[in-house]
Amino acid sequence: MDLVSVSSTLLLISFIAYLVATFLFGGAVKSSSSESTKSFDRWGKLAITVTIIGFISNLGYFFTRWIAAGHAPVSNLFEFTTAFGMMVVGAFILIFFIYRIPALGLFALPIAVLIIAYASMFPKDITPLIPALKSYWLTVHVITAALGEAILAISAVAGLIWLLKNIDMAKKSAQRFWIEVVMFVLVLVLGFVVATTSFTIADYKAEYNYVSKDEKVLKIEYNMPPLFGMNQSEAITENAMEPLVETPALVNAKKLTVVVWSIIFGSVLYVLLRLIARKRLAEVLQPFAKKANSQFMDEIGYRSVLIGFPVFTLGALIFAMIWAHEAWSRFWGWDPKEVWALITWLFYAVFLHLRLTKGWQGEKSAWLALIGFIIIMFNLIAVNLIIAGLHSYA
Amino acid sequence: MDKIVCTCGNVNPAGTELCESCGRPLDQKTKEKTLVDMRYEGAARRSQTYNKTLVDKVWNFFSSVKVGMWIIVAILVAAAIGTILPQVFYVPATTEAGIADYYERIYGTFGVLYYKLGLSDLYSSWWFQGLVGMLGISLIIASLDRVIPLYKSLKKQKTQRHISFLKRQRMYGIGKVESPDDTLNKAEEKLKTMRYNVKREGNAILAEKGRFSRWGPYVNHLGLILFLFGVMLRAIPGFYVDETMWLREGETLYVPKTEGYFLESKEFIYETYTKEESEEVFGNAIDRVGSIAKNYQTDVALYKGADDAVAGNANDLSFVKEESIQVNEPLKFANFSVFQMDFKLDELKTMTFQLQDKETKTSFGDFTIDLADPQPIYELQDGYKVEVLDYYADFSGFEDGVPQSKTPLPNNPAFLIKMTTPDFPKGETSFVMIQETMEPFGENKHKIAFQSVETRDVSGLTIRKDLTLPILGLGGLIFMIGVAQGSYWNHRRIWIQLLNDGQVVVAAHTNKNWLSIRKDIDAVSEVATLPVYEDQQDLDSKVEKEEGV
Numbered sequence: 001m002d003l004v005s006v007s008s009t010l011l012l013i014s015f016i017a018y019l020v021a022t023f024l025f026g027g028a029v030k031s032s033s034s035e036s037t038k039s040f041d042r043w044g045k046l047a048i049t050v051t052i053i054g055f056i057s058n059l060g061y062f063f064t065r066w067i068a069a070g071h072a073p074v075s076n077l078f079e080f081t082t083a084f085g086m087m088v089v090g091a092f093i094l095i096f097f098i099y100r101i102p103a104l105g106l107f108a109l110p111i112a113v114l115i116i117a118y119a120s121m122f123p124k125d126i127t128p129l130i131p132a133l134k135s136y137w138l139t140v141h142v143i144t145a146a147l148g149e150a151i152l153a154i155s156a157v158a159g160l161i162w163l164l165k166n167i168d169m170a171k172k173s174a175q176r177f178w179i180e181v182v183m184f185v186l187v188l189v190l191g192f193v194v195a196t197t198s199f200t201i202a203d204y205k206a207e208y209n210y211v212s213k214d215e216k217v218l219k220i221e222y223n224m225p226p227l228f229g230m231n232q233s234e235a236i237t238e239n240a241m242e243p244l245v246e247t248p249a250l251v252n253a254k255k256l257t258v259v260v261w262s263i264i265f266g267s268v269l270y271v272l273l274r275l276i277a278r279k280r281l282a283e284v285l286q287p288f289a290k291k292a293n294s295q296f297m298d299e300i301g302y303r304s305v306l307i308g309f310p311v312f313t314l315g316a317l318i319f320a321m322i323w324a325h326e327a328w329s330r331f332w333g334w335d336p337k338e339v340w341a342l343i344t345w346l347f348y349a350v351f352l353h354l355r356l357t358k359g360w361q362g363e364k365s366a367w368l369a370l371i372g373f374i375i376i377m378f379n380l381i382a383v384n385l386i387i388a389g390l391h392s393y394a
Numbered sequence: 395m396d397k398i399v400c401t402c403g404n405v406n407p408a409g410t411e412l413c414e415s416c417g418r419p420l421d422q423k424t425k426e427k428t429l430v431d432m433r434y435e436g437a438a439r440r441s442q443t444y445n446k447t448l449v450d451k452v453w454n455f456f457s458s459v460k461v462g463m464w465i466i467v468a469i470l471v472a473a474a475i476g477t478i479l480p481q482v483f484y485v486p487a488t489t490e491a492g493i494a495d496y497y498e499r500i501y502g503t504f505g506v507l508y509y510k511l512g513l514s515d516l517y518s519s520w521w522f523q524g525l526v527g528m529l530g531i532s533l534i535i536a537s538l539d540r541v542i543p544l545y546k547s548l549k550k551q552k553t554q555r556h557i558s559f560l561k562r563q564r565m566y567g568i569g570k571v572e573s574p575d576d577t578l579n580k581a582e583e584k585l586k587t588m589r590y591n592v593k594r595e596g597n598a599i600l601a602e603k604g605r606f607s608r609w610g611p612y613v614n615h616l617g618l619i620l621f622l623f624g625v626m627l628r629a630i631p632g633f634y635v636d637e638t639m640w641l642r643e644g645e646t647l648y649v650p651k652t653e654g655y656f657l658e659s660k661e662f663i664y665e666t667y668t669k670e671e672s673e674e675v676f677g678n679a680i681d682r683v684g685s686i687a688k689n690y691q692t693d694v695a696l697y698k699g700a701d702d703a704v705a706g707n708a709n710d711l712s713f714v715k716e717e718s719i720q721v722n723e724p725l726k727f728a729n730f731s732v733f734q735m736d737f738k739l740d741e742l743k744t745m746t747f748q749l750q751d752k753e754t755k756t757s758f759g760d761f762t763i764d765l766a767d768p769q770p771i772y773e774l775q776d777g778y779k780v781e782v783l784d785y786y787a788d789f790s791g792f793e794d795g796v797p798q799s800k801t802p803l804p805n806n807p808a809f810l811i812k813m814t815t816p817d818f819p820k821g822e823t824s825f826v827m828i829q830e831t832m833e834p835f836g837e838n839k840h841k842i843a844f845q846s847v848e849t850r851d852v853s854g855l856t857i858r859k860d861l862t863l864p865i866l867g868l869g870g871l872i873f874m875i876g877v878a879q880g881s882y883w884n885h886r887r888i889w890i891q892l893l894n895d896g897q898v899v900v901a902a903h904t905n906k907n908w909l910s911i912r913k914d915i916d917a918v919s920e921v922a923t924l925p926v927y928e929d930q931q932d933l934d935s936k937v938e939k940e941e942g943v
């Protein structure tokens with residue numbers, strides 16, 4: 001076996017380990033009614049051991065791929081997102097050893113699993129570095145930035161647990177609505193994974209010609225049935241489906257198609273889950289969150305922002321500026337990705353101030369942590385896919 | 395306003411809430427609270443004390459965290475709006491009209507609106523920069539308002555604190571213990587081993603740890619202020635240079651804004667990854683996306699003109715160094731850096747033509763036009779000659795019968811040429827373009843036949859000087875130190891006192907991480923019997939305890 005396939009296997013192992021550990025943490029939470037019981041100890045220890053094994057395997061993936069490619073595997077969307085998922089697990093392990101709360105694992109690991117699954121939907125080839133990326137600052141900047149974001153993400157996990165525990169599911173309220181929206185969005189990500197996987201298994205491919213916004217005729221390959229067609233698109237593949245809706249040149253209809261398919265699959269999935277559970281998804285999860293201590297969750301939420309914020313500043317702003325100065329001659333150029341890093345940073349600065357000086361604890365703090373995570377994911381995913389800039393890998 | 399004299403005798407500045415020395419609440423409002431606000435130790439802050447003059451009002455406005463946060467949120471929202479459409483500097487147009495047209499053509503009505511509202515150049519708008527300026531002012535004022543009183547009262551605090559102070563701490567416990575003296579001694583020992591800085595005054599203990607972390611926010615704000623100051627300096631002439639130049643292979647040009655430096659391009663190199671060099675690893679990726687760029691590089695020689703020469707005078711150049719400029723590897727000299735930013739491959743350099751008889755194709759000689767420097771006349775053999783009447787470097791068609799050149803770059807050269815031959819001493823006129831010839835004044839006997847071209851690559855270079863970088867770097871460093879100081883350490887204090895009535899009091903305060911200070915008190919309790927304490931704010935645990943969860 002060559003190094004590249006060793007690397008892929010290690011990633012698969014860690015993926016499975018995280019899934020297994022999620023269930024073990026579930027067991028730990030269920031049996032944690034009195035936190036000192038033996039069974040809790042056993043489940044909890046087993047769960048964290050499996051997590052660590054998975055994490056080591058994940059690191060193995062990272063470094064074997066690094067050796068194979070000759071550069072740190074953070075240079076395309078698949079690699080970067082996978083690394084981010086890995087670091088979420090790393091950050092969780094760190095926080096777990098400070099506070100030893102199994103509920104955190106029960107929620108953090110599935111999110112990491114979802115992130116890695118999402119990452120795997122993008123082309124996994126090892127790409128050689130384009131000139132702009134050829135710098136050790138790529139390694140330093142991206143790894144630190146992703147680590148900072150991963151630690152910040154833990155605060156969202158803690159916030160989510162806080163909210164799941166404390167929102168009254170029996171009463172109609174804005175909170176109950178929005179927490180369910182969060183659940184729905186998570187299911188949508190799953191929808192994207194299911195949609196992509198299904199069409200890949202079905203080996204769907206169709207090629208079209210279209211006219212780009214600078215009026216060139218270009219070719220594009222769809223891997224999902226075209227709900228939306230590119231500007232003046234014409235099928236090349238025989239018997240290819242006609243797009244249902246044609247879009248102007250400004251819109252990338254291929255990406256729009258992927259988004260809409262994900263929403264369709266995700267929504268169907270959500271409805272199925274609701275039918276099976278016969279309650280809101282937030283309500284399904286609530287019993288698991290109930291065991292957590294709100295005070296602890298609140299402090300973890302704050303602590304992880306405190307730990308993550310300096311790391312994020314260093315990686316996503318300071319190292320980024322140093323590198324931007326070397327590569328693009330200016331340390332700051334108002335490129336969308338840069339701007340969104342700044343927005344993330346400003347947002348967490350506001351979070352810290354409101355908390356420290358305005359006493360925004362508990363519920364407000366938890367919602368802010370969730371919004372922070374949304375901003376991070378927006379920068380990670382949407383800016384790359386929607387807003388084109390110097391940084392867009394895809 | 396008057397100073398406040400506390401029962402303990404300490405004279406406190408006007409506006410003080412908690413006596414700097416013993417901690418007694420000084421005003422009615424503070425007395426009524428069950429917990430004291432320890433954020434600034436109850437010290438008198440200017441913004442909370444005075445509100446009469448205009449200066450007071452401005453000071454109070456900017457020292458408010460609420461205001462500060464609204465400023466940040468405004469910057470944040472504005473910054474986000476600026477990413478909806480590309481900013482002008484990313485738009486492939488240079489003139490105002492061209493830019494306006496671009497937004498309209500690509501983004502329609504929304505684009506027009508975006509452009510008209512000035513959102514397309516948002517980050518250099520006066521209001522955006524004004525917001526950033528207000529952020530800076532807010533940082534300065536808010537920090538000064540707090541750090542000075544905070545510093546004073548932390549310095550003045552006494553070991554012995556009044557019970558009215560202790561009982562308003564979040565962690566508080568009081569009660570009788572078996573041998574109080576023993577408790578105090580053991581607690582003192584234990585706290586020392588836990589790396590607390592322990593002070594003892596008779597029956598009172600103050601254990602303190604990590605006070606320096608309280609300065610973290612102020613240090614990091616100082617770093618930010620310095621950074622913003624550095625950014626402002628750029629506006630001063632001489633601090634900042636941002637120029638671009640196009641340099642053709644073989645050319646030597648003055649480097650704009652430098653003191654007499656010249657750059658010669660020896661060669662431009664463009665490489666892509668080949669499948670041969672790394673088939674198994676990169677093969678798939680190359681198959682998928684086609685060619686992938688590997689290297690953009692300009693090999694240059696740097697020269698310096700004589701010191702007393704006028705800028706741009708290319709005489710007496712002395713060689714400085716030879717280097718390869720690559721992306722990520724700029725050329726550096728005398729505070730300047732030159733970056734590989736752009737390139738154009740195969741720009742036409744010279745074109746070689748032949749004067750021919752149209753019918754017989756007999757040649758009357760070749761001539762080569764240097765497109766950067768076309769000669770008016772090319773003398774050929776035996777009295778044959780070619781005159782270049784007009785040259786259009788980037789021919790784009792005719793307007794009212796007049797040929798037009800879009801740019802001065804030789805992208806699509808065209809020539810208006812007069813051919814003088816023995817048969818036609820007055821000359822025949824021909825309009826020569828690539829692939830095509832026109833004969834504007836009637837049928838000619840002779841023609842200009844295209845023979846060959848020579849091309850060369852052009853490097854797009856950016857010239858940058860930024861003397862503010864050290865200041866920005868220092869600002870960044872100070873920010874990082876401050877933010878680490880405030881985030882990774884915290885300020886914990888534990889007070890233990892034996893009261894006159896024989897009861898022992900334990901109280902504790904930390905600026906963050908309350909669970910950790912509880913662990914610390916518990917560790918002390920294990921060796922020294924302390925009264926049971928409770929977190930007067932943790933309602934959740936209380937409930938859980940009552941429910942027996």
Ligand code: HEM
Pocket residue numbers: 346349352353356357433456457458459460461462463466529532533536537540608610611612614615618877880881
């Ligand atoms: C981008 C801008 C800013 C950043 C990155 C920043 C950063 C920070 C950080 C990291 C802390 C410590 C928070 C904690 O430990 O939880 C802090 C505290 C603080 N900041 Fe800022 N800050 C910024 C702007 C401002 C502004 C505009 C104001 C003014 C209103 C302000 C006022 C304060 C205050 C009053 C504290 C608390 C200090 C204390 O309690 O000792 N900050 N800041």
